[in-house]
Amino acid sequence: MSILEFKNAFYTHGDDDIINDLSIKIDKGDFIYIVGPSGGGKSTFLKLCCHLISLTKGKILYKGIDMNQYDPIDLRLDISYCFQTPYLFGDTVEDNFLFPYKVRNKKVDLNKIYELLEQFKFNRDFFKKEVKNLSGGEKQRIALIRNLLFKPEILLLDEVTSALDAENTLIVEDAIKDLNEDGVTILWVTHDIEQSKRHGNKILTLENGKIKSLEVIQSE
Amino acid sequence: MNNGVEMNTLSLLASSSLVLISLIFSYTQKLNLEKETFIGTIRAVIQLFIVGYILEYIFDLKNPIYTTLLLFFMIFNAAYNAAKRGNKMKNGIIISFVSIASGTFVTLMILIVSGAIKYEPYQIIPVSGMIVNNSMIALGLCFKQMTGSFKNKREEVETKLSLGGDILSSSIEIIRDSIRTGMLPTIDATKTLGIVSLPGMMTGLILAGTSPVNAIKYQIMVTFMLLSTTAIASFIACYLGYRSFFNERKQLI
Numbered sequence: 001m002s003i004l005e006f007k008n009a010f011y012t013h014g015d016d017d018i019i020n021d022l023s024i025k026i027d028k029g030d031f032i033y034i035v036g037p038s039g040g041g042k043s044t045f046l047k048l049c050c051h052l053i054s055l056t057k058g059k060i061l062y063k064g065i066d067m068n069q070y071d072p073i074d075l076r077l078d079i080s081y082c083f084q085t086p087y088l089f090g091d092t093v094e095d096n097f098l099f100p101y102k103v104r105n106k107k108v109d110l111n112k113i114y115e116l117l118e119q120f121k122f123n124r125d126f127f128k129k130e131v132k133n134l135s136g137g138e139k140q141r142i143a144l145i146r147n148l149l150f151k152p153e154i155l156l157l158d159e160v161t162s163a164l165d166a167e168n169t170l171i172v173e174d175a176i177k178d179l180n181e182d183g184v185t186i187l188w189v190t191h192d193i194e195q196s197k198r199h200g201n202k203i204l205t206l207e208n209g210k211i212k213s214l215e216v217i218q219s220e
Numbered sequence: 221m222n223n224g225v226e227m228n229t230l231s232l233l234a235s236s237s238l239v240l241i242s243l244i245f246s247y248t249q250k251l252n253l254e255k256e257t258f259i260g261t262i263r264a265v266i267q268l269f270i271v272g273y274i275l276e277y278i279f280d281l282k283n284p285i286y287t288t289l290l291l292f293f294m295i296f297n298a299a300y301n302a303a304k305r306g307n308k309m310k311n312g313i314i315i316s317f318v319s320i321a322s323g324t325f326v327t328l329m330i331l332i333v334s335g336a337i338k339y340e341p342y343q344i345i346p347v348s349g350m351i352v353n354n355s356m357i358a359l360g361l362c363f364k365q366m367t368g369s370f371k372n373k374r375e376e377v378e379t380k381l382s383l384g385g386d387i388l389s390s391s392i393e394i395i396r397d398s399i400r401t402g403m404l405p406t407i408d409a410t411k412t413l414g415i416v417s418l419p420g421m422m423t424g425l426i427l428a429g430t431s432p433v434n435a436i437k438y439q440i441m442v443t444f445m446l447l448s449t450t451a452i453a454s455f456i457a458c459y460l461g462y463r464s465f466f467n468e469r470k471q472l473i
């Protein structure tokens with residue numbers, strides 16, 4: 001059984017079919033890179049996956065059951081979306097890291113936070129940093145860590161390395177690869193064709209809201 | 221409070237010459253405001269006379285049911301006006317009505333129980349008028365702020381939703397901001413009371429022959445009641461109103 005399945009999915013806005021009769025099955029443990037021209041519907045596809053928006057026609061099944069049967073919050077706790085433009089709220093990095101614990105009513109696990117900060121080559125003091133002073137690349141990685149504090153079932157990444165240098169991009173790629181080996185299904189939107197060939201097992205090309213191709217990569 | 225001073229109708233007519241000054245000024249200075257001034261004045265006079273006669277009629281009836289009906293009529297009108305500010309909100313009128321009515325009810329209750337006023341039309345109606353009017357302005361500000369924030373802070377709200385926040389924890393900042401916006405003018409007015417201006421109601425009491433110290437007591441009561449009403453109305457309206465920016469799948473509309 002696929003973990004996520006789109007069945008003749010449409011997302012229409014006004015007269016535009018932003019997602020246009022799209023059907024796909026995504027298996028548990030898949031690591032899919034999503035590419036395609038700007039405006040092709042990649043971000044929209046991810047937002048549909050985490051139920052931030054709903055289809056106007058068709059169905060999305062999560063673990064074989066129509067998404068509309070789930071509580072929306074439960075879905076989003078399982079299916080974690082990292083935005084194309086990272087948004088950090090509150091005053092400090094801390095405010096951002098505490099939110100996922102607050103919504104789950106869980107005690108804050110500082111060890112986990114420090115471990116992730118170190119993995120992404122941040123100092124521990126970074127926890128107290130004011131968000132308004134962060135660079136674009138720092139914001140992007142802090143937003144990503146915010147999504148990784150709890151292990152999701154599916155991780156949706158929307159161009160999360162667009163503002164990073166080569167070294168930091170590699171760190172992120174390694175972290176995501178580890179998660180995937182831990183069983184997390186990954187959907188990763190990128191414009192970097194080289195990147196898409198490095199780790200994934202499939203490459204999905206979206207154009208005009210349709211699947212142009214779904215290529216299975218042979219691991220060497 | 222009601223052993224008032226009568227005004228001579230002739231004196232009132234004579235005072236209308238004041239309007240003439242304004243008209244002449246507009247004409248000689250080519251301000252082009254003569255027509256509006258004229259129509260505005262006539263409207264104000266007619267409206268006020270109608271209200272005056274209705275009030276006199278109701279005051280004479282002495283029946284609390286009519287007072288209550290008039291009260292509800294005022295609240296409904298205020299709710300209708302406030303809801304226009306949040307024209308994108310579902311159930312805007314109902315939300316405004318419930319909030320203004322609750323604020324008015326609680327405040328009036330306290331005033332009546334404490335013996336500050338009696339449930340007599342000549343006290344209840346002007347006092348409620350102030351309460352309802354203030355709540356209406358507060359709610360208008362709340363709704364305007366809330367509609368604007370949900371538009372400008374889409375990213376923030378959606379980010380929090382995507383992290384598993386429910387709709388309340390994803391919009392709590394917006395809710396607080398909106399409540400604050402609704403309450404601020406009343407708090408600001410409280411701070412400058414008596415320094416920047418003598419409030420209209422106090423001026424009225426003094427003109428009608430009440431001693432300034434007594435008038436001040438009423439003004440203090442009015443200040444307290446406006447603070448409580450705007451707080452209650454803004455709070456209820458914002459906590460009821462934020463929901464209308466989401467659909468039943470907890471998605472931002």
Ligand SMILES: Nc1ncnc2c1ncn2[C@@H]1O[C@H](COP(=O)(O)OP(=O)(O)OP(=O)(O)O)[C@@H](O)[C@H]1O
Binds near residue numbers: 013040043044084
């Ligand atoms: N809420 C919306 N209202 C109207 N149009 C929208 C909305 N969201 C997306 N679109 C349109 O849908 C199309 C697909 O947008 P989407 O953001 O999914 O593209 P994308 O593939 O992620 O592009 P990019 O690579 O530039 O990020 C675009 O033409 C966009 O203008």
Ligand SMILES: [Mg+2]
Binds near residue numbers: 044
């Ligand atoms: Mg995009």
